Amino acid sequence: MNKDFPRIITLLREEKGLSQKQAASDLGISQPLLSHYEKGIRECSLDFVVRTADYYDVTCDYLLGRSVIRSPSSGEKPPLDADYSIQDTYTGTGKINHLVKYNRKTISDSLGIIFDQIGRLDNIGLLHECTSVLFSAVYNIFRIIYSSNHKNPRGIFSVPDHIYKGRLRAMQAVAENNAESISRGLPVSEYRSLDRTKQVELSPEIISESYPLMSESLLTLIQSTEKRMTKL
Numbered sequence: 001m002n003k004d005f006p007r008i009i010t011l012l013r014e015e016k017g018l019s020q021k022q023a024a025s026d027l028g029i030s031q032p033l034l035s036h037y038e039k040g041i042r043e044c045s046l047d048f049v050v051r052t053a054d055y056y057d058v059t060c061d062y063l064l065g066r067s068v069i070r071s072p073s074s075g076e077k078p079p080l081d082a083d084y085s086i087q088d089t090y091t092g093t094g095k096i097n098h099l100v101k102y103n104r105k106t107i108s109d110s111l112g113i114i115f116d117q118i119g120r121l122d123n124i125g126l127l128h129e130c131t132s133v134l135f136s137a138v139y140n141i142f143r144i145i146y147s148s149n150h151k152n153p154r155g156i157f158s159v160p161d162h163i164y165k166g167r168l169r170a171m172q173a174v175a176e177n178n179a180e181s182i183s184r185g186l187p188v189s190e191y192r193s194l195d196r197t198k199q200v201e202l203s204p205e206i207i208s209e210s211y212p213l214m215s216e217s218l219l220t221l222i223q224s225t226e227k228r229m230t231k232l
Contacts, residue, residue, distance in 0.1 A: 003040065003065075004064060004065025004212075005037075005040075005044075005049075005063060005064055005065065006037060006038050006039060006040035007212070008062070008063055008064075008065060008212050009037065009038055009052060009056075009063065010038040011212060011213050012056045012058070012213070013038075013056075015213055016056070020034050020035055020038070023055075026055060027048070027051055027052060027055055028051070029048070049063060049064070057070075058070045065209075065212070070216060105217060106217040106220060106221055107217075107221070108217075109211075109213075109214035109216075109217030109218060110214070110217050110218040110221050111134070112211075112214055113207065113211050113214055113215070113218050114130070116211075117200055117202070118130060120198070120200055121194060121195075121198055121199075121200065122195065122198055123182060123191070123192070123194050123195070123198075124191065125178070125182050125188060125189075125190075125191025125192065126179055126182045126183060126191075126194060128191070129175045129176075129178040129179035129182065129188075129191075130175075130179050132171070132172070132175035133172055133175045133176055133179065136168055136171060136172040136175070137172070139168065140165075140168055143157065143164070147161070178191075181193075182194050204219060207219070
């Protein structure tokens with residue numbers, strides 16, 4: 001087979017919370033044989049690759065590490081900025097629900113990679129400032145949604161509507177500047193600068209190899225965001 005297959009089938013099984021015994025039973029093989037496949041000790045048949053792809057709802061190319069796109073059998077994933085009309089939302093087609101689940105997973109996976117990398121850099125200041133940027137974005141989105149109904153009680157927020165956006169943007173800008181300064185080796189306030197010996201090496205290939213179950217989400221988010229930027 002190849003070096004990616006054992007690692008990917010192991011990660012897919014663990015992602016679903018399955019024991020080797022359960023997965024092996026579902027796939028019609030013995031637990032010891034599945035263990036050998038996951039360790040790369042034995043090579044499996046093409047038929048097993050196809051069964052496994054169906055079982056985990058991914059493509060054979062994804063299993064073999066030839067593509068970062070899972071392309072589940074439920075249908076091709078929509079782009080993050082897919083244009084669904086208001087009419088579609090209420091026709092019972094489920095398009096909006098599919099998009100919500102997909103976008104939520106895209107953001108969740110991307111944040112998983114980001115925080116893992118921040119953890120590797122071992123800098124509390126960088127963690128604090130990056131978290132502040134993200135908290136600000138989440139706070140703002142929630143407040144926009146919450147305020148869509150003027151009947152919702154306003155007591156949940158202590159900062160008045162007429163000043164919160166300006167202060168939030170200022171706070172976010174300061175946090176972004178601090179995070180960038182720390183990442184470039186400059187100390188900020190009580191926080192130490194980034195240890196240059198702990199810099200992480202990243203590329204699309206490294207990200208795909210290090211995070212086979214989440215990399216597609218981050219790469220899609222980058223592409224979608226830059227697509228929107230070019231439209232501006």
